Amino acid sequence: MANILIIGAGGVGSVATHKCAQAAKKSGVFESITLASRTLSRCEDVARSVRARLGVDIDTARVDADNVPELCDLIRQVKPDLVCNLALPYQDLHIMDACLECGVHYMDTANYEPPDTARFEYKWQWAYADRFREAGLTALLGSGFDPGVTNVFAAWALKHELDEVHVLDIIDCNAGDHGQPFATNFNPEINIREVTAPGRYWERGEWVETDPLSWSMNYDFPDGIG
Secondary structure, eight states: OEEEEEEOOSHHHHHHHHHHHHHHHHHOOEEEEEEEESOHHHHHHHHHHHHHHHOOOOEEEEOOTTOHHHHHHHHHHHOOSEEEEOSOGGGHHHHHHHHHHHTOEEEESSOOOOTTSSOOOSHHHHTTHHHHHHTTOOEEOOOBTTTBHHHHHHHHHHHHTOSOOSOOOOOOOOOSOOSSSSOOSSOHHHHHHHHTSOEEEEETTEEEEEOTTOOOOOOOOOTTOO
16 A cells, blocks of 8 residues: 655646545555645645545645745655645646655656746656666656546557557547636646647657647547547
8 A cells, every 4th residue: 555645736636636535445555645735725625525425534735836845844744655746837846856855756747847938848857867767766757638648548559459550649528518718627827828839749750840729620529428
């Protein structure tokens, strides 16, 4: 059994905490779950929801994910086997620094972005590879939905179902009506930054970049999808 520290109590953090609690209840994967955020009340709201739905108790804490010493104090207090970073992408490097200092494995769902520039690159986090390797630690990056789960789906299909793959398009589908003119599945600021940034895709052995929102496509999903 393992102890996990989840940092970030937004929509993604809430879902992940509930899923970890399910795993703790069904198979005992997690012995202890701690949810931390800059706003303690949001953590406590999630904790109450987990208790009501699953009958599982989780711990909560307040932490400033931009403050490495504060992060280290919390990590040393909780003693997690894994820190799951579900905070903002701007905070990835701070949390990675804290994990290195405290000797704890790391994972996140969104790659680092500079606070003042709407773009992400893997290079800032990949620069940590040797330090994590030398410390005997794992840092699992970009393990959200897309990239993340979609990578696993694509790899599984190639390995088990398909002989060749020539074109791979990943299309996100969401159903339902939020009752709002604009609604997102994760942090609205990050979502807006993503859709207004240049697009990039791999074609014929090289990266191709497109202007933001410069082209669109229509796709009819089968009934029941989304």
